[in-house]
Amino acid sequence: MTISPISATEIRFIKLGQAGCWEAECIQSGTLQLGFESPYHEASLAGNWDVVFDFWKSQRTSERAAATAKDDVRQIRTFYEAPSTTLWITFFNRRLYWCFAEAEVIELEDKTRIRHAIGGWSCLDLKGRPLEIANIDGRVTTVQGYRGTICEINREMQLYTVNKINGIVGKDVANTISNLGLLRQSVRELVQGLHWKDFELLADLILTRTGWQRVSQLGGTVKDVDLELLAPVTGRRAYVQVKSQANMDTLMESISTFNGMAGYDDFFFLVHTASSVVQQFRSDDFRINVIGPDRISELVIDAGLTNWLIQRRS
Known part of the structure; x- marks a missing residue:
């Protein structure tokens, strides 16, 4: 059976919980989970980001409250609005995991939110080989050190990441x-x-x-x-x-x-x-x-x- 290669309109790294505390659960259940707990799930669904910004600005006490809140909203908005053509990646047990996610965002009882991974998470390339961190370009794996929750993969590494998952090596x-x-x-x-x-x-x-x-x-x-x-x-x-x-x-x-x-x-x-x-x-x-x-x-x-x-x- 021939597996069609993947393509993506964008690639995002997501940290699954503080210090990766949700990694095992999310990978097993086939979900992406976002913290930033707030009472503004409906506002987020409606795209009322000014309300969300005001809430998070009020939660920040530093001199950079506005800048921090702006970054908070950027990450929350990405989680809500990223299309199903977005490739999501994360790292767990020394492997890269990847998936595409359904567009629907669901609020849980604890006010965290999830999206379901289409077909679940995978740590294999399309030729069935494990995506070991040791065999992945460091310009991709460095996002593990990102201190926030969601960030974009370096643009010059996006083609590399897609090719890596497709099992394609570069010409060089x-x-x-x-x-x-x-x-x-x-x-x-x-x-x-x-x-x-x-x-x-x-x-x-x-x-x-x-x-x-x-x-x-x-x-x-x-x-x-x-x-x-x-x-x-x-x-x-x-x-x-x-x-x-x-x-x-x-x-x-x-x-x-x-x-x-x-x-x-x-x-x-x-x-x-x-x-x-x-x-x-x-x-x-x-x-x-x-x-x-x-x-x-x-x-x-x-x-x-x-x-x-x-x-x-x-």
Whole structure:
């Protein structure tokens, strides 16, 4: 089933309650809730904003009462008048949630007001991927620090936000992803041309740069063990086998050897040229890690070893 992409006439961030106290309830019930409790719900529905302004000005005691009341009314008016084509966003449990809302504003007994989200809130893009805060442009997520209730998203970020929800990446990101794919392929080819001793050294560099500490000599004296590693934080010990080439028989023999050895918590099997069945192998045992050519090329780039590899092959 094809899901049509969304579009929006405007985007608004809403803070669901003071310090987010209504977030869980609103997201579960599929509502947007506004505080600013007052006896002027009917006046707001009628668009009599002067009356609403006068009330909130009377509630403010600072020298900036008029300016503060003006901002109060701006937020209340947005809640009442924003069309159903407005995209609403909020943040909860480290994810961005989004929805469109029905136009009707309903007053509750406690004088707060709600609008119903059309189809409820969602924290997924239209391709089904979670909208994690860690993967969203900071110019969008900074609205979490807004001290009021409702604000407009930075205009230059509105297209980005819609594209993010639609699961569309910008042209610059798409170009970078394409270039990165080409780089990974080039790195893979360079790795596969390494002498076995150089590949063993590369395996050592990859693992130590990702947090492991080597506690044995490269290609040490322990039979079947090319590297012995220690995770200093957890104290877990690992042994590593490094192969230029391997088939399934080689891999299964290595796993059998690991299962028969005492003193090791994890096993790494690194190979740069292998049959597809080896490359696709995934063990149900979380201790067993088979790292094939595709993953090795990614690790080389992530660990900053591309220049080392180029120099080794030059």
